[in-house]
Amino acid sequence: MNPKIKIKTSDISVFYKDFQALHGINMDIQEHKVTALIGPSGCGKSTFLRSINRLNELIAGTVIRGQIYIDASPVYCKEMDVVALRKQVGMVFQKPSVFPMSIYENVAYGPRIHGIKNREQLDEIVENSLKAANLWGEVGERLNAPAAGLSGGQQQRLVIARVLAVEPQVILMDEPASALDPISTARLEELIGELKKNYTIVIVTHNMQQAARISDYTGFFLNGELVEFSATNELFVNPRDQRTEDYITGRFG
Amino acid sequence: MVPTKDKEKILTAIFWLLALIIVGILFSLIAYIAVRGLPGLSMDFILQAPSRAGKEGGISTTILGTLYLTAVALFLAVPLGVAAAIYLEEYARPDSKFAWLVNLTAETLAGIPSIIFGLFGFVFFVIFLGLGWSIISGALTLAFMVLPTITRTAQEAILSVPREYRENSLALGAGKWQTVCRVVIPPALPGIITGIILSIGRAVGETAAIILTAGSSLNMPLSLSDSTRTMSVHLYLLAMEGVSMERAFSTAFLIIILIIIINYLANLSLKRLAVNN
Numbered sequence: 001m002n003p004k005i006k007i008k009t010s011d012i013s014v015f016y017k018d019f020q021a022l023h024g025i026n027m028d029i030q031e032h033k034v035t036a037l038i039g040p041s042g043c044g045k046s047t048f049l050r051s052i053n054r055l056n057e058l059i060a061g062t063v064i065r066g067q068i069y070i071d072a073s074p075v076y077c078k079e080m081d082v083v084a085l086r087k088q089v090g091m092v093f094q095k096p097s098v099f100p101m102s103i104y105e106n107v108a109y110g111p112r113i114h115g116i117k118n119r120e121q122l123d124e125i126v127e128n129s130l131k132a133a134n135l136w137g138e139v140g141e142r143l144n145a146p147a148a149g150l151s152g153g154q155q156q157r158l159v160i161a162r163v164l165a166v167e168p169q170v171i172l173m174d175e176p177a178s179a180l181d182p183i184s185t186a187r188l189e190e191l192i193g194e195l196k197k198n199y200t201i202v203i204v205t206h207n208m209q210q211a212a213r214i215s216d217y218t219g220f221f222l223n224g225e226l227v228e229f230s231a232t233n234e235l236f237v238n239p240r241d242q243r244t245e246d247y248i249t250g251r252f253g
Numbered sequence: 254m255v256p257t258k259d260k261e262k263i264l265t266a267i268f269w270l271l272a273l274i275i276v277g278i279l280f281s282l283i284a285y286i287a288v289r290g291l292p293g294l295s296m297d298f299i300l301q302a303p304s305r306a307g308k309e310g311g312i313s314t315t316i317l318g319t320l321y322l323t324a325v326a327l328f329l330a331v332p333l334g335v336a337a338a339i340y341l342e343e344y345a346r347p348d349s350k351f352a353w354l355v356n357l358t359a360e361t362l363a364g365i366p367s368i369i370f371g372l373f374g375f376v377f378f379v380i381f382l383g384l385g386w387s388i389i390s391g392a393l394t395l396a397f398m399v400l401p402t403i404t405r406t407a408q409e410a411i412l413s414v415p416r417e418y419r420e421n422s423l424a425l426g427a428g429k430w431q432t433v434c435r436v437v438i439p440p441a442l443p444g445i446i447t448g449i450i451l452s453i454g455r456a457v458g459e460t461a462a463i464i465l466t467a468g469s470s471l472n473m474p475l476s477l478s479d480s481t482r483t484m485s486v487h488l489y490l491l492a493m494e495g496v497s498m499e500r501a502f503s504t505a506f507l508i509i510i511l512i513i514i515i516n517y518l519a520n521l522s523l524k525r526l527a528v529n530n
């Protein structure tokens with residue numbers, strides 16, 4: 001079976017007013033694989049992620065050139081329904097941000113937005129999403145408690161459950177483990193391994209070991225350019241570009 | 254050199270003293286009004302209509318007038334003010350000329366003395382639009398007066414809602430309006446209600462602008478076109494025209510009670526809203 005390309009970016013450039021944050025990125029992201037994005041701070045990883053679900057356009061003065069295809073249909077065109085796009089492409093932000101509501105309402109937020117009102121159906125979605133995010137065991141008994149009372153690691157998994165509840169096809173994760181302790185991080189990595197069976201995952205990480213452990217493909221960004229993009233074991237064992245080698249061996253960045 | 258620990262102690266003592274003075278002033282003020290106002294207070298004073306310019310009878314019509322006028326003013330100002338705040342913070346582009354103009358207007362209006370609103374209301378609503386001295390003229394004037402407060406506080410409240418809520422909501426596929434209704438307004442509600450409470454305080458306490466626009470009739474206010482006298486106006490006239498100092502203090506005491514009740518109710522509704530969310 002041929003691997004299917006889920007997301008194809010074609011010459012994507014992003015400008016914040018006069019500043020060019022991304023320089024013509026071309027990347028083919030495979031379906032049901034984990035693609036890791038690495039690179040020093042400020043090199044454009046988040047910008048790249050946010051251009052996939054068109055979140056960049058919320059910032060006034062942002063200009064995006066090039067095209068992104070999801071399942072071969074263009075994301076940047078007049079006919080694109082941004083709501084449908086974001087339903088299809090979920091995002092986990094760098095900082096877990098739970099809504100000031102109960103655990104249940106956080107997870108039910110997306111389904112409600114998308115028109116599901118039936119209580120039993122919502123109950124089921126909430127339970128399944130929390131189970132898939134490895135959180136059900138900890139919160140199943142107190143779904144009506146405020147989400148803000150959860151620990152940082154639990155909040156991060158709650159945010160993942162909230163994304164899963166919308167049933168996206170792609171999940172973009174921006175440094176999801178940056179605020180987690182080693183145990184929570186390990187659980188998150190385990191979770192990502194499970195999720196990739198059903199989802200296409202793109203994850204930004206500053207942790208090279210983590211990228212090596214969990215991803216199938218890795219892209220190395222530097223100053224808004226995609227320096228190298230290949231299978232993870234290839235990139236880490238046999239980097240083609242000198243700059244990649246310098247970065248992964250810790251010589252700069 | 255005074256050791257840090259002693260400095261701390263001295264500072265703490267000073268702050269305690271200051272706090273005590275403030276509380277003391279507030280208490281003696283209320284106590285004084287209570288002492289002078291309570292003797293004249295009775296059920297009849299609250300429930301009976303005034304007669305002979307307030308020399309006799311109670312103040313029931315002025316209580317109703319106050320509630321009527323404040324309610325109509327808020328009914329006009331709150332939706333408009335909150336909508337303006339939502340527009341300015343959530344929808345207007347940062348470079349929008351219109352938003353700039355609305356902001357400037359709100360800022361300017363906030364600093365204008367109430368008597369000027371009264372004068373404007375008198376010329377525009379009472380005379381030009383021919384609404385006469387009436388609840389509607391008074392309420393419109395009050396609405397203009399409190400609109401900047403409501404808009405400003407609502408803007409502040411909306412601004413303090415973390416941007417992450419909006420981003421997360423939008424990233425989940427919510428529309429702009431859904432996002433505003435579900436994750437922006439609920440956490441902003443306490444701030445919005447604070448603005449409303451402040452406005453109620455201003456409306457209940459206003460005198461000059463009300464005399465100019467709603468008049469000072471002691472009759473029972475029924476329709477929007479009736480003239481009415483609010484408690485504060487009544488208090489002012491009782492004291493100024495030397496009708497009865499005792500009755501002025503009784504009225505003052507009731508104004509304080511009314512404000513306390515309104516604040517309590519506003520807080521209660523706030524808590525209820527918070528629980529429902």
Ligand SMILES: Nc1ncnc2c1ncn2[C@@H]1O[C@H](COP(=O)(O)OP(=O)(O)OP(=O)(O)O)[C@@H](O)[C@H]1O
Nearest residue numbers: 016019021039040041042043044045046047048059
């Ligand atoms: N809203 C913005 N306005 C202006 N410039 C921005 C904005 N957001 C990001 N940038 C700039 O674009 C560049 C790329 O930012 P981006 O957030 O994509 O980096 P990143 O690779 O995710 O960094 P980090 O690892 O620190 O999160 C940076 O130089 C940053 O300063």
Ligand SMILES: [Mg+2]
Nearest residue numbers: 045046047174
């Ligand atoms: Mg980033």
